[in-house]
Structure formats: C-alpha cells, structure tokens
Amino acid sequence: MEKPMASESKPGQKGRETMKDHRQLVILFLLVALLCTGACSSPNTAVTPATTSVMTPSLSASASPTVFSLTPQQAYQELVDLYRPATYLESAMALADWDSGKVMPAKAGTWRSETRAALAAMANQIRTNPRIGELLYRLAPISALSAEQAANLGWWNWDYQRRTRLPVDFASQESELIYNAVGAWQQARSADSFLSFQPALQALVSHFQEKARILGESGGHPYDVLLADYIPGWTVARLDSLVAQLKPILLALVRDAAQKTGPTLMELVRGGSYPPDAQKALIRQMMTTLGFDSEAGLLWEGVHGMTETIGAHDVRISLPYDPANPFPALLAAIHEIGHGLYEQNLPSPYGLPATFAAGLEIHESQSRYYENHLGRTAGFWQFWLPKLQQAFGGKPEASVDQLVDALHQVQPSFIRTQADEVTYPLHVILRYEIERDLFAGTLQVQDIPRIWAGKMKEYLGLVVPDDNAGALQDIHWAMGMFGYFPSYLLGSMVAAQLDAAMRKNLPKLDSQIEAGDFSAPRQWLQEKIWSKGSLWVPDTLVAKATGSEPDPADYIRHLQSLVSPTP
Ligand SMILES: [Zn+2]
Numbered sequence: 282m283e284k285p286m287a288s289e290s291k292p293g294q295k296g297r298e299t300m301k302d303h304r305q306l307v308i309l310f311l312l313v314a315l316l317c318t319g320a321c322s323s324p325n326t327a328v329t330p331a332t333t334s335v336m337t338p339s340l341s342a343s344a345s346p347t348v349f350s351l352t353p354q355q356a357y358q359e360l361v362d363l364y365r366p367a368t369y370l371e372s373a374m375a376l377a378d379w380d381s382g383k384v385m386p387a388k389a390g391t392w393r394s395e396t397r398a399a400l401a402a403m404a405n406q407i408r409t410n411p412r413i414g415e416l417l418y419r420l421a422p423i424s425a426l427s428a429e430q431a432a433n434l435g436w437w438n439w440d441y442q443r444r445t446r447l448p449v450d451f452a453s454q455e456s457e458l459i460y461n462a463v464g465a466w467q468q469a470r471s472a473d474s475f476l477s478f479q480p481a482l483q484a485l486v487s488h489f490q491e492k493a494r495i496l497g498e499s500g501g502h503p504y505d506v507l508l509a510d511y512i513p514g515w516t517v518a519r520l521d522s523l524v525a526q527l528k529p530i531l532l533a534l535v536r537d538a539a540q541k542t543g544p545t546l547m548e549l550v551r552g553g554s555y556p557p558d559a560q561k562a563l564i565r566q567m568m569t570t571l572g573f574d575s576e577a578g579l580l581w582e583g584v585h586g587m588t589e590t591i592g593a594h595d596v597r598i599s600l601p602y603d604p605a606n607p608f609p610a611l612l613a614a615i616h617e618i619g620h621g622l623y624e625q626n627l628p629s630p631y632g633l634p635a636t637f638a639a640g641l642e643i644h645e646s647q648s649r650y651y652e653n654h655l656g657r658t659a660g661f662w663q664f665w666l667p668k669l670q671q672a673f674g675g676k677p678e679a680s681v682d683q684l685v686d687a688l689h690q691v692q693p694s695f696i697r698t699q700a701d702e703v704t705y706p707l708h709v710i711l712r713y714e715i716e717r718d719l720f721a722g723t724l725q726v727q728d729i730p731r732i733w734a735g736k737m738k739e740y741l742g743l744v745v746p747d748d749n750a751g752a753l754q755d756i757h758w759a760m761g762m763f764g765y766f767p768s769y770l771l772g773s774m775v776a777a778q779l780d781a782a783m784r785k786n787l788p789k790l791d792s793q794i795e796a797g798d799f800s801a802p803r804q805w806l807q808e809k810i811w812s813k814g815s816l817w818v819p820d821t822l823v824a825k826a827t828g829s830e831p832d833p834a835d836y837i838r839h840l841q842s843l844v845s846p847t848p
Pocket of ligand 1 (some may be wrong): 617620645648
C-alpha cells in the first residue's frame with residue numbers, strides 16, 4: 282500500500298475555491314493519488330485490493346533453491362521484514378504530502394516533489410524485489426499459515442503481480458502524467474474551459490487504457506481492472522445492475538422532494554456570527570465525545586474536509602471553516618470522524634495489509650454512517666443543538682425538528698460535494714457512466730462536457746452553466762483516479778445497511794444518542810468492522826456484519842424515508 286488513508290468529505294466543500302500554489306497542491310494531490318490509484322486505497326488509501334484468504338501465487342518456477350529450505354513461517358517472516366522498510370518510506374511520503382498541503386513554504390514545492398518521487402521509487406523497488414516473488418512462490422500452499430497471515434499473503438501477491446506485470450517505467454510515467462494533468466486542470470478551472478484540460482486528460486485516459494489492457498482479463502470490461510484498485514469485488518456488470526435498480530427510484534424521489542418546503546440551513550443560520558475558533562472548540566468537543574483519540578491524531582485546517590493517516594497512532598483530520606455558517610465544518614467533521622475512528626481502531630500491528638481498511642466503500646460507509654445516520658438525526662441534535670446555541674450566542678434560532686428537516690432538504694445542484702443525500706448518488710452515477718463508457722471506447726474525451734450536460738438535465742433537471750460547474754469540478758480525473766467515484770455510492774449504500782443491522786441489535790440506540798452516549802454505535806462498528814481490518818473481502822465483511830452482502834434495500838428505504846411523497 283502506498284499510503285494508509287486520506288479521504289475526501291462531501292459536505293462543506295466550496296466548489297470554486299481558488300487553488301493555492303500549483304506545485305504545493307500537485308504534491309498534495311499526487312499523494313492522494315498514490316493512495317488511491319496505486320496498489321492501494323483511498324485517496325486516499327488504504328484501500329486494500331482484492332485480498333482473499335486463499336491466494337494462488339502464479340510465479341514461474343525460477344525461484345532460488347534457498348527459498349525451498351525455509352519453513353513456511355520463516356518465508357513469511359522474511360516477507361514481513363522485506364516489506365517493512367517500504368511501509369516506513371510510505372509513512373514518510375504521507376507526512377511529506379500532509380505537510381505540503383498545510384504548512385510547506387510555497388517555494389519548497391520543487392524540492393519536495395523530487396524528494397517524494399525518490400521515496401516512491403525506493404518503495405516501489407522494495408515492493409518489486411524478485412526475492413518477494415520467490416517467497417510468494419514458496420508459500421503457495423498456505424496451510425501452515427494463520428488467517429491473518431494468509432490475508433497478508435493474498436494482498437502481497439496481488440500487489441506484486443500487478444506491479445511486476447507493468448513496464449518498469451510505467452509508474453513514473455503515470456506520476457508525470459498526473460502532475461501535468463493536475464496543473465492543466467487548475468489552469469482550466471481558472472479559465473473555466475474544459476478544452477484546455479482536454480489534451481492532458483486524453484493522455485491520462487490513454488495511459489489508463491493501456492494499464493487496463495495489460496492487467497485486464499480476456500472477456501472482462503476494461504474498466505473492471507481500475508475498479509479493483511478501489512472497490513474490490515465490484516465490476517461493471519455488477520455496478521450496472523445496481524444502477525439500473527437505483528436510478529429510477531432516485532429520479533422519482535427527486536421529483537417528489539421538489540414538492541417539499543421549509544426553511545433551509547442557510548435561512549436558519551442567517552444573522553448569526555460563527556467565529557472559526559468557536560467552531561473548532563465545538564468540533565474538538567464533538568471529536569472527544571464521539572471517541573476520537575486526540576493523542577493519536579489531530580485537527581487541522583484545510584481547503585477540503587480530509588482525513589489522512591500518516592502512520593501508527595497518527596490520524597489527521599483537516600476541515601474548512603465558514604464564519605457565516607457552522608454546518609459545513611460540523612457535517613464535514615462528523616463525516617471525517619467516521620473515517621478517523623475507523624483508522625484509529627484498525628487491528629495491530631500497523632503496516633501489514635490485513636490490518637488496513639477493507640476497501641474504499643467500507644471506508645466511506647463509516648463516514649457516511651456517522652454523517653447521515655447519526656449526524657442528521659433528531660437524537661444527535663437534541664444533544665448538540667443546545668451546545669451549538671451556547672457557543673454562538675443563541676444561534677441558530679431553530680428547533681431540533683426544523684434543523685433536521687433542513688439537513689434533509691433535497692435541492693438539485695451542480696456541485697457533487699454540496700449535494701444532499703438524495704441527489705448525491707445521481708451525481709456519482711453520472712460520473713460512473715462517463716468513466717465506464719470512456720474505457721469501453723464508446724465515449725471520447727472531447728464529448729465529456731456534452732454528455733455531462735445531457736445527464737445533468739435528465740437526472741436533476743439542471744442546465745450546466747459552465748465547465749467549472751460541470752466536468753471540471755472534481756480533481757479525480759486529473760489525478761488519474763478512474764474507478765474511484767462508485768465508492769461514494771457504495772459507501773452510502775453500505776452505511777444504510779449497517780445502520781439497519783445496528784438498530785436491530787441495539788433497540789435503545791436513539792435514547793442513548795439523545796442522552797449524549799455515543800458508545801453503542803462505536804462499539805458495534807468496532808466489533809463488526811474496525812477490528813477486522815482486511816481479513817475478509819468487503820462483501821464478506823458486510824455479510825458477516827449485516828447478514829447479507831452489499832444490497833440497496835436498506836439504502837432505498839432510508840432515502841424514501843427522507844422524502845414523503847405528496848398524494
Ligand atoms: Zn469520506
């Protein structure tokens with residue numbers, strides 16, 4: 282894994298913020314990209330690949346005779362020792378990336394970029410050491426290993442095979458293309474012109490088409506290879522089937538929701554003053570109350586809500602603050618606390634693949650659980666609204682019911698990161714369909730703005746006014762993160778499934794939350810999800826926690842409960 286984890290948050294992000302120093306951000310984004318696009322997980326990542334407890338190394342029998350004199354435990358231990366320096370290097374990269382996005386002087390960008398590239402090359406060299414191939418081959422029959430060891434082996438095997446099947450210079454080429462594309466994307470956003478982003482994006486798409494060709498299986502959809510980096514177990518066929526089921530329901534819900542009225546969040550907070558320092562103090566209190574360990578993590582400021590894991594006992598949350606409205610920071614905080622609690626409660630020892638998070642949709646399900654199923658409920662605000670009003674001179678002057686209604690308001694909008702719970706999945710489906718068709722070869726890069734506009738009109742009834750409100754709004758494509766978007770949809774879906782299962786197990790949940798006791802959901806998630814790391818593939822993890830593999834039934838019920846259809 283390139284890096285443990287950093288995750289974007291949905292709420293409170295400003296769609297058109299001015300980008301800061303180009304190089305600074307490029308480095309930050311490269312970091313994030315590595316997290317998710319490399320052999321790992323999330324932007325932010327700790328996304329574990331398709332780890333299974335039964336792996337089948339398929340290396341050629343060119344192994345050195347010395348490996349056959351090792352016992353399975355000796356061979357396994359040698360692998361642990363070989364990988365450890367790569368984990369340290371990746372921790373150093375994570376710290377360099379966090380620093381470059383927060384405190385690094387602007388002129389230090391070039392040196393930092395070179396430093397990071399050198400560290401990445403060293404880590405890749407360690408991870409492609411031929412000795413690793415020999416040891417994996419030696420361990421092909423794994424009966425003498427524990428379930429945790431077998432899970433580690435499954436991941437190492439997957440990572441090793443993918444890395445060594447690609448040309449030697451493929452990774453550095455990818456870094457360069459991403460570096461160029463992020464720069465082009467920033468300039469394109471300044472000019473509000475997709476056309477100026479097009480050549481760099483085309484180069485990146487061609488690169489990933491080549492990657493899909495090299496790593497793809499015959500008969501599979503080219504996009505399947507890219508999905509495997511983020512959401513192991515999901516393919517185009519499976520996602521298409523899910524989308525076909527969800528889309529008509531979502532479109533109907535958006536139509537029904539248009540009939541609803543009531544004060545918006547902006548109307549509720551109007552006239553108040555919400556100094557960022559007071560917001561931070563409240564958020565620190567929230568972090569502690571919800572169980573975040575401040576001695577194993579910290580809170581910082583950032584342009585976006587983000588959680589980044591630097592290494593063992595070092596999980597960092599960054600949040601944006603709006604002095605006119607505390608809710609973007611509060612909701613982002615609740616979301617990121619979900620990511621942060623997951624990272625802080627993964628099993629020990631840090632650094633082995635089986636102790637990392639189990640795929641991006643599981644990571645996102647934790648943040649969505651906290652944000653949507655805890656942080657938008659009446660019980661949660663029964664406890665927190667008085668504290669909010671105390672911190673901000675009686676504002677917002679609203680009842681808990683008014684606030685919860687406002688938090689559930691459905692309003693089609695252009696920017697994904699500012700979308701409500703019901704329209705949000707349609708934003709994700711739009712991006713998924715474009716990516717899928719790009720890699721199928723049925724859609725060309727130059728057609729993206731036109732297709733985007735058509736889908737926005739069809740799904741949300743909106744006419745896209747410009748490229749910044751359309752295909753230029755997300756950085757993911759510039760970072761080469763093709764295959765990432767569906768994890769947002771799956772995360773929301775799995776969150777609803779976990780919430781439904783949890784409520785069956787914990788009948789007093791609402792009254793506990795109302796009283797400010799947040800230990801019950803934390804303990805339930807700890808037992809069912811966090812403590813399991815990547816021992817199982819995500820489907821199995823969800824099935825063991827809820828009784829069935831990821832399924833949209835609870836998600837649909839949840840969204841329907843937010844929108845009362847008019848007679
Ligand atoms: Zn998230």
